[in-house]
Amino acid sequence: MSRDNDSYSRSMAFVAILVCLGMSPLFAQTIVSSLHNLSTTGSGTIKATTESEICIFCHTPHSSRANSPLWNKGKGGMTYTLYNTTALNASVNQPDGSSVLCLSCHDGTIALGNVISRPTDIAFTGGVTTMPSGNTNLSTNLSDDHPISFIYSASLASADGQLKDPATITPPVGLENGKTQCTSCHNPHDNVNGKFLVQTRQNSALCLSCHERDYWTSSTHQSSSATWNGSGTNPWFHTPYTTVAENACENCHNPHNAGPNQPLLNYNTEENNCLACHSGNVASTDIQSQLAKISTHNVAGYFLIHDVSEGALSLTQHVECQDCHNPHATNSSSASAPNANGFINGVQGIDMSGNTVNPIQYQYELCFRCHADSPSKPPARTLRQHDQNNVRLEFNTNNPSYHPVAGVGNNPNVPSLIAPLTESSIIYCTDCHASNGANSPKGPHGSIFEPVLRFRYETADNTEQSTSVYRLCYECHDEDSIKDDESFAEHKRHIYNVDAPCNACHDPHGVSNTQGNSTNNTHLINFDLNIVSPRNGVLEFEDLGTFSGKCTLICHGENHNGRTY
16 A cells, blocks of 8 residues: 555644644553653653653654654664665665654664754653663664565566565555555554554464465464473564464564574574474474484584575585475475475475476475585495486486386386385385484484484495394395395395495495496496405496396405306
8 A cells, every 4th residue: 555745744743643632532542551652651661751742752743854744853864784685676775754753763873852842852761862772772784674665566576476466455554655664564653463563463464464475374384373382492582472373474583683694584593493493392393303413414504505595406515494394385294205295395496307396396306406416415425336426317217226216116026125115116215314213203304323314224344234234224125035035146145144235236326327227237236346346357247137147346355257146
């Protein structure tokens, strides 16, 4: 809703006169009992020592500032540090309009009692002059406050994609000459909603007057009735509300005094905005304890590297909660592999062809953001015959072999599979990479087994075989089947007698078709060069058909000269 400057000024002046003259009892009651009553009758601790007039601190019927609603304070002429983020599509300029009037007190630079209609400043109790430090003193640094004095146009809403068309914004929220100002959210004369807001912020009704986030109406953060158990840090330190749904946007965001350098988040340290609730004190899932384990997605190891506007492909190595989760979209809906479930709903990723997808359809597309074509990903953990560190290439369904993450596997005979798994099954990345422990929340947050594995998987040579050391494999592959040599006649000898790890021969992700072929690299065969070495320059496995093959190599000092099985 746009307001004409002259009509707005006249209406504000008329309201001010009515209040001062006591002609609007209901309106007067709201300002008289509010903290904006700075007279001796004020209910707050900040008030005048002798001045009894209520409106004089802002308005005067005579000799007021020109072009303002009978404004009784001078203009400070301050230069402000403005809000800025890479996600901001608006052009934010120095405050103007009614926002300048609000800041004449709330930037802390002009004495509260400095008014045009008095020859000297009105004295305040306790020697107060300017706005005391605290949440109401915004200072001249507005970088941690909701932006003001920018043109809110239909073109801005279209470019942003998350803002309502200004034509659809209805009172009591409004624009001033097409701009968002302090008065868009605040009515200085009415404190019915608290903080002089024009509308309740319960369930973020005020925020949603202008903002419309994709997926929000189906998000858990929009509907959850979870409450704080009183332990740790109060997650809702700046609101009076007690459930996730009631706090809505303000679970994470603070329109004033937010963490600097961030999009109005409560905390500057990115993960703290999530862990305030996801520590077991609000959400039932305790992610914080998972992140304290030895192997994690180390969100604490990075600070201010993640950018809200960054693309799907990670160009600079980092990880934050919001790289994998969209807090406006996440929900508890389930899915079957390879489809993405609700916990990673609404995030962007990289598809099997290396292209950006937004949002993802499959879980592995999220993992590909960092573990595929990213130039800054960590090195491979095993030095292999066909060295590969791009999981997008390793899981390609055109490969000679791969774990069935992106599609059904190409081996029709896997007798060791444990039901309900079959040769037609598809699995998730998180079937292997996830938090360990029976009651741990799902997802690759943290584990005692590296690299963020659900169960133990030893890769060191001469590891004494037991059910526990290869528990990760035995979750899907029957140990007795392996021991009985149902698929490979030498499994028992290699694992139980020689103490060779599974990893010595098998690459758990897959062998890229750009490096391997269907003769030498079926069954995930891709030798660990720390354990296996060439014989006379030849290092080779040859597939000879169902459950048969031939190896030429040296392993544990034993010469395999075209040895068949």
